[in-house]
Amino acid sequence: xxxxxxxxxxxxxxxxxxxxxxxxxxxxxxxxxxxxxxxxxxxxxxxxxxxxxxxxxxxxxxxxxxxxxxxxxxxxxxxxxxxxxxxxxxxxxxxxxxxxxxxxxxxxxxxxxxxxxxxxxxxxxxxxxxxxxxxxxxxxxxxxxxxxxxxxxxxxxxxxxxxxxxxxxxxxxxxxxxxxxxxxxxxxxxxxxxxxxxxxxxxxxxxxxxxxxxxxxxxxxxxxxxxxxxxxxxxxxxxxxxxxxxxxxxxxxxxxxxxxxxxxxxxxxxxxxxxxxxxxxxxxxxxxxxxxxxxxxxxxxxxxxxxxxxxxxxxxxxxxxxxxxxxxxxxx
Amino acid sequence: xxxxxxxxxxxxxxxxxxxxxxxxxxxxxxxxxxxxxxxxxxxxxxxxxxxxxxxxxxxxxxxxxxxxxxxxxxxxxxxxxxxxxxxxxxxxxxxxxxxxxxxxxxxxxxxxxxxxxxxxxxxxxxxxxxxxxxxxxxxxxxxxxxxxxxxxxxxxxxxxxxxxxxxxxxxxxxxxxxxxxxxxxxxxxxxxxxxxxxxxxxxxxxxxxxxxxxxxxxxxxxxxxxxxxxxxxxxxxxxxxxxxxxxxxxxxxxxxxxxxxxxxxxxxxxxxxxxxxxxxxxxxxxxxxxxxxxxxxxxxxxxxxxxxxxxxxxxxxxxxxxxxxxxx
Ligand SMILES: Nc1ncnc2c1ncn2[C@@H]1O[C@H](COP(=O)(O)OP(=O)(O)O)[C@@H](O)[C@H]1O
Ligand SMILES: Nc1ncnc2c1ncn2[C@@H]1O[C@H](COP(=O)(O)OP(=O)(O)O)[C@@H](O)[C@H]1O
Ligand code: SF4
Ligand SMILES: [Mg+2]
Ligand SMILES: [Mg+2]
Numbered sequence: 216x217x218x219x220x221x222x223x224x225x226x227x228x229x230x231x232x233x234x235x236x237x238x239x240x241x242x243x244x245x246x247x248x249x250x251x252x253x254x255x256x257x258x259x260x261x262x263x264x265x266x267x268x269x270x271x272x273x274x275x276x277x278x279x280x281x282x283x284x285x286x287x288x289x290x291x292x293x294x295x296x297x298x299x300x301x302x303x304x305x306x307x308x309x310x311x312x313x314x315x316x317x318x319x320x321x322x323x324x325x326x327x328x329x330x331x332x333x334x335x336x337x338x339x340x341x342x343x344x345x346x347x348x349x350x351x352x353x354x355x356x357x358x359x360x361x362x363x364x365x366x367x368x369x370x371x372x373x374x375x376x377x378x379x380x381x382x383x384x385x386x387x388x389x390x391x392x393x394x395x396x397x398x399x400x401x402x403x404x405x406x407x408x409x410x411x412x413x414x415x416x417x418x419x420x421x422x423x424x425x426x427x428x429x430x431x432x433x434x435x436x437x438x439x440x441x442x443x444x445x446x447x448x449x450x451x452x453x454x455x456x457x458x459x460x461x462x463x464x465x466x467x468x469x470x471x472x473x474x475x476x477x478x479x480x481x482x483x484x485x486x487x488x489x490x491x492x493x494x495x496x497x498x499x500x501x502x503x504x505x506x507x508x509x510x511x512x513x514x515x516x517x518x519x520x521x522x523x524x525x526x527x528x529x530x531x532x533x534x535x536x537x538x539x540x541x542x543x544x545x546x547x
Numbered sequence: 548x549x550x551x552x553x554x555x556x557x558x559x560x561x562x563x564x565x566x567x568x569x570x571x572x573x574x575x576x577x578x579x580x581x582x583x584x585x586x587x588x589x590x591x592x593x594x595x596x597x598x599x600x601x602x603x604x605x606x607x608x609x610x611x612x613x614x615x616x617x618x619x620x621x622x623x624x625x626x627x628x629x630x631x632x633x634x635x636x637x638x639x640x641x642x643x644x645x646x647x648x649x650x651x652x653x654x655x656x657x658x659x660x661x662x663x664x665x666x667x668x669x670x671x672x673x674x675x676x677x678x679x680x681x682x683x684x685x686x687x688x689x690x691x692x693x694x695x696x697x698x699x700x701x702x703x704x705x706x707x708x709x710x711x712x713x714x715x716x717x718x719x720x721x722x723x724x725x726x727x728x729x730x731x732x733x734x735x736x737x738x739x740x741x742x743x744x745x746x747x748x749x750x751x752x753x754x755x756x757x758x759x760x761x762x763x764x765x766x767x768x769x770x771x772x773x774x775x776x777x778x779x780x781x782x783x784x785x786x787x788x789x790x791x792x793x794x795x796x797x798x799x800x801x802x803x804x805x806x807x808x809x810x811x812x813x814x815x816x817x818x819x820x821x822x823x824x825x826x827x828x829x830x831x832x833x834x835x836x837x838x839x840x841x842x843x844x845x846x847x848x849x850x851x852x853x854x855x856x857x858x859x860x861x862x863x864x865x866x867x868x869x870x871x872x873x874x875x
Contacts, residue, residue: 265730372819402586403757404816407801411812429730436803436810455809473735475760476806477799479783482763489739490732492686493700 218292219253220390220423221277226250226286228272232498242498246272248447249286251524254440256390259417259424261438261455263431263470267494269447270427274393277425278310279303291390308338311384315396317376321368327379328354328364334386353382357412374405381412385420393425398433410437431474435459443467446494446505449524453531463533466506504536512537552577552751553598553636553719558611558621560593560602566609568593569775575719580745580752582766582783584759584798588820590775591755595721597621598753599638600628615719634664637712641724643704647696653680653707654692660711679710684740702733709740716748723755738764759799763787768856771795774820774831777850780858789868791859793836796871830862838863838870 227250229243247269254260262270275281277288279295288295290306298306314320321330332350335341341349351361357378368376377397384392394413398406414437417424428434434441441458443451443466451464462468469488476482490509495501504510507517516536524534528541551574560568568590575581583591596602598613600620613620616635620628632638640646648656657676661667667675673692680688683706696704705725712720722741726734738761745752754765762769762783769786771779771794779792790796800814818835829844830836836843842862850860861867 265732374819403798403802404586405819407803407813408815410803411815414810414812431731432803432805435805436807436813438809459805469732471805473731474805475735475738475758475764477759477763477787477802477804479763479787482760487735489735493702493733 217255219289220256220258220291221254221425222287222289223253223273223277224251224287224289226273226276226288227284228269228276228281229284230272244497245447245501246497247276247283248501250442250444250447250449251286252442252449252452254391254423254425257417257421257423258439259426259437261434261441262425262427262444263429263434263441264444265470265494266429267497268444270429270444271395273444274312274395274425274427277391277393278307278312280312308387309389310391310393311387311389313377313380313384313392313394313397315399317373317380317400318368320380321376321383323368326365326367327371330368331364331379331383331386334383338387340387349386353385356385356416357382372405373401374408377401377405377409378412381409381416385416388420389422391423391425393427395427396429397426399428399430406433413437431470443470446497446501448505449532449534450506451531451533452524453529453533457529457531461529461531463527463529463531463538464506464535465510465512465537469511504534506535550577551575552615553753554612554614555594555598556612556614558594558597558613559609560590560597560606561609562593562606567606567775568597570611571770571772571775571777572611573770573777573780575751575753577718577751578745578749579767580754580765582754582756582762582769583772584756584762584769585772586757586798586820589772591772592723594772595638595723595753595755598721599632599636600625601632601638630664633660633712633717634715635717636719636721637715637717638721638723639705639708639712639725641727643701643708643728644696644699646708647704649696651695652692653694653696653699656707657692657711657714661714664715675714676710679714680707682744683707683710683713684736685710700733702729702736705729705733705737706740709737709744713744713748713750717750719751719753721753721755724757725754726761727756727758734761741765759802771798774826776831776860777858778832778860780850780856782856785854785857790871791853791857791864791868792832792861793838793863793867794832796867797837830860832861838867 226247228247229245232242232244276283283296328350331353332346335346350364354361359378398409426437438455440454442449445466451467462471469490472488492509495508503518503520504522507513522534522536524532526541527533527538553575556572557570559566559570585591597608608621654676658672661672661675677688685691685706726737766783768782770777773794779795797814797816816835821834830848833839833843848860848862850858852858
């Protein structure tokens with residue numbers, strides 16, 4: 216097997232929080248607390264979980280937009296967490312990011328053609344006619360057409376702006392694009408256009424995506440492999456079809472069962488798991504399984520011993536005491 | 548089934564001369580849940596605000612009637628409306644945090660809502676408030692009573708909103724995207740809560756949403772809105788079985804589904820909702836419609852009944868429904 220494009224190991228990002236200004240007690244939000252996964256070239260890794268579980272922090276840490284507290288991120292064999300500024304600048308040529316809000320991602324005073332060509336110009340890679348041609352090509356790639364290059368962001372609709380942001384992210388022909396909720400702010404009819412575009416671009420250009428979303432239907436549609444996060448931890452990692460056909464972690468099962476199906480008969484007939492309560496405070500120190508306060512199956516050991524992420528018979532990696540390990544399952 | 552509790556007749560709402568709600572009619576039966584679906588900007592919220600007489604300053608009801616408990620809400624005095632609002636008919640919004648008063652405790656907001664319509668001693672009102680919080684599934688309600696909205700999560704704020712909206716046992720609850728801002732696990736909790744309260748109190752619900760899954764989970768009947776008009780109306784099972792308007796069909800098919808092949812190109816609705824200024828003579832969906840013909844561009848299709856309880860505003864609805872039978 217060839218080396219993965221991206222390999223994240225035991226990554227932690229803890230944000231210090233002040234607890235009132237006389238307090239000496241130092242608290243941390245453990246936004247990402249020991250996350251590991253790998254991503255191959257041209258693949259899409261879906262990152263899913265409820266808001267506040269650490270998806271954006273993880274996405275930002277991959278590009279070192281936030282500084283990791285511990286762990287390593289290997290991208291094309293180099294440790295992103297260890298390189299100096301120059302090294303980071305070099306690596307970032309190959310990794311790009313797309314955010315949820317296309318409005319704030321574009322400079323309102325810059326014609327969109329210039330915004331899209333900016334990464335190429337700033338790095339001195341192209342200029343003059345070659346730059347103009349590349350911008351025209353990028354605009355065409357995202358389905359807008361070169362005639363739009365002189366217009367300003369406010370002249371575009373939300374869906375068109377997300378296309379512009381995608382065009383800019385493609386300018387340097389990256390190997391990896393981290394997409395942080397890229398369709399969440401868009402209307403349903405526009406959402407499908409952007410999803411289709413992202414899938415088509417990947418098939419054509421071969422870059423990998425880390426695709427962040429809280430929407431499991433979107434995650435299933437776009438991903439090859441899926442990481443389910445809860446409270447800064449990975450609770451399950453599996454190939455898409457394995458995860459959706461046979462979710463093993465009780466949290467994954469609850470998440471999937473909570474999606475209302477757009478089919479009244481199936482929805483009425485379906486078995487539902489309604490989780491009680493909400494996410495615990497991320498500053499509270501955790502004992503046992505991060506999910507134990509809401510888990511319908513929690514036992515005593517779940518409250519005291521943190522389950523390790525282990526490989527199961529289906530090939531999925533699951534962090535739950537109650538799911539038998541691969542060997543035991545095979546023996547049974 | 549009992550007769551309608553709320554009847555909206557040819558309602559129109561104008562903003563700076565634009566009819567953002569353009570002559571819509573529907574009736575809500577007692578105990579029924581009616582869903583209103585459509586993309587953003589199609590006039591769903593303005594419809595709810597018009598019924599509640601809570602329109603933003605720029606907007607006004609420019610025609611039609613809202614018949615509720617023997618009165619026309621579009622015409623009664625504000626003082627009369629005030630006595631009904633939050634009492635006989637209530638509204639909950641998408642943004643729970645911003646619709647609560649940030650400077651008042653949960654208890655004070657609930658007690659104020661109760662006292663506005665059913666004056667009681669402070670201790671009676673407080674007991675009722677506590678019971679309401681318990682009824683909407685808030686854990687440790689006595690502690691929550693003393694808290695301010697910023698101390699609560701989005702899901703908890705929405706529960707408090709529902710407690711306030713239902714404190715006086717209204718006969719109609721309008722819910723404008725009540726779970727859109729929430730995570731799916733919290734959405735599932737809130738939808739279960741609404742179902743339970745509906746079966747306990749018999750309250751009719753008008754549920755505004757853009758999520759076809761929420762429609763399938765909650766609704767008895769569905770209205771599909773597009774550019775200020777109702778384009779399709781049907782019982783929920785009938786609507787999912789066959790769509791008689793291309794907009795409904797595309798709205799349903801363009802979302803990724805858990806039971807469809809992944810990565811396959813999703814059907815899309817080309818273009819965007821036309822601006823109200825640009826509306827011409829023909830069908831409002833014509834510029835985006837895959838079934839469009841000359842007739843569509845020349846003449847706007849009226850909303851016509853095509854079967855009992857079923858209506859559509861499309862010249863080619865039979866062709867559309869037949870096309871829908873072929874899996875996309
Ligand atoms: N800059 C920050 N400082 C302190 N806490 C933060 C910061 N950014 C995010 N957090 C906290 O870290 C946790 C994870 O947040 P985030 O990564 O944004 O989650 P998600 O994207 O899954 O919603 C949350 O509890 C959030 O409040
Ligand atoms: N406060 C306002 N002032 C001016 N126009 C508004 C206001 N609120 C909504 N509109 C316009 O009214 C139309 C209908 O909006 P709305 O009812 O909020 O749509 P929906 O709830 O279906 O998303 C839209 O074109 C919107 O731009
Ligand atoms: S009337 Fe014509 S344009 Fe309008 S929805 Fe039907 S087929 Fe499409
Ligand atoms: Mg996020
Ligand atoms: Mg609205």
